Amino acid sequence: MTTAVITIAAGRHQHLWAQQRGLALGDRRPDVYVAVAMGDPQVGPRTVDGPLTGTGALVLPVELAAGGPLPLAAARNAGAAAALAAGADVLIFLDVDCVPAPALVAAYTDAVHHESGPALHCGVVQYLADGVDAAGIHPADLAGRAHPARPQPGPGESLESADWPLFWSLSFAVSARTWAQLGGFCEEYVGYGGEDTDLGYRAFRAGITLRWLGGADAFHQYHESPSPPVAHLADIVRNATVFHRRWGFWPMLGWLQAFADLGLAHYDQDRDRWQVLTAAPDAVPAGT
Incomplete structure (x- = not known):
């Protein structure tokens, strides 16, 4: 199977570099990597000359409306379209702040390959503490705290869930067929919030299974995140x-x-x- 990793970025260049380094050090590299640059001309050269140099990484620029919010939903859809055009059978969406564990790409690919029906596969996201430099630590040696409200299956485990509001786009994978069935993220959502919940509910209504996958861990690099945002x-x-x-x-x-x-x-x-x-x-x- 041809596997693509898709990330969207505007700034966070050090986080982007650490993610790409994690993919380069992984047990299986993605066959396709798409970085969607939302109004950020630096994403292109940093990706082309970064840790995935020579792997055919793609950079897709997305223009922004002057002073407008980031088009997160549209950018993810554009990245998926580019990955599908490059022949991807498996789409892995990874937030720019997330560094993949070495097994992430292989675990997601295997899960999609062996799924018995359409599914959203969500790996465990561990949050790194302030001061942890993920760019200077091998991904195999990273450790953080998983979100307490979400399932935490161990390696080799896959837990089916009907709790669709827990779906998020920090780290998930779908087959190309399931993505076509969903139709992508709804682009009426612009800026932060809501597009994940909409996709999760559409999947639930369509009978698409939500599965929490052990072994496909990602490590979320620290940044200030006031609550409420x-x-x-x-x-x-x-x-x-x-x-x-x-x-x-x-x-x-x-x-x-x-x-x-x-x-x-x-x-x-x-x-x-x-x-x-x-x-x-x-x-x-x-x-x-």
């Missing part, structure tokens, strides 16, 4: 509204309620809608 307030409220229009219920309610508690957003019960409010200067937590 106030820098993405407008994106999250807008994308939650898109999801509500498409499916009839609200996603990301934890974040939306946290924004409301900070005086940054308001839920109009009579009109069943969320809206962004003007924040008082002291309403935003320190460090955001």
Whole structure:
């Protein structure tokens, strides 16, 4: 099978380099690597001259609207289209912050090859502590803390789950056939939040299995991530509204309620809608 790894990037160049180094050191290198550069001209030369030099890595530039949010959903779809055009049978989506464990590519490829029906395969993501330099440590020696709300199967295990809201795009794999069945990410979502939840729910509605795969671990490199993500307030409220229009219920309610508690957003019960409010200067937590 021909396996592609797809990542989207805007900045985070050191994280991108560490990811590509991890792939180069893996038990199996991807047959195709696509880096989608969202308005960042540095992604191209850093990839072409980086750890995957000579492997046929592809760089796909995606232009940004002036001052607009990052087109995360559209960028992933564009990367998938480029991988499929290059002959990929297996699509692995890996967040730019994620360094693959040595077995990740092989584990995902094997899981897709032996699946009994269409599935979203999600590996375990371990979060590295602040100060861990993933670029200077062999991926086999990395260790972090897995997200406590998500399954943590061991190597060789695959756990089927009906808990579709847990799906995320940090690290997952699908067959080319399943990707075609899903139709990719909905490009009505622009900026941060919602596109993962939409894809997970569409998979659930289509009878596509969510499987948590042991052995396909990835290590998420540290970066500041305030909770709730106030820098993405407008994106999250807008994308939650898109999801509500498409499916009839609200996603990301934890974040939306946290924004409301900070005086940054308001839920109009009579009109069943969320809206962004003007924040008082002291309403935003320190460090955001």
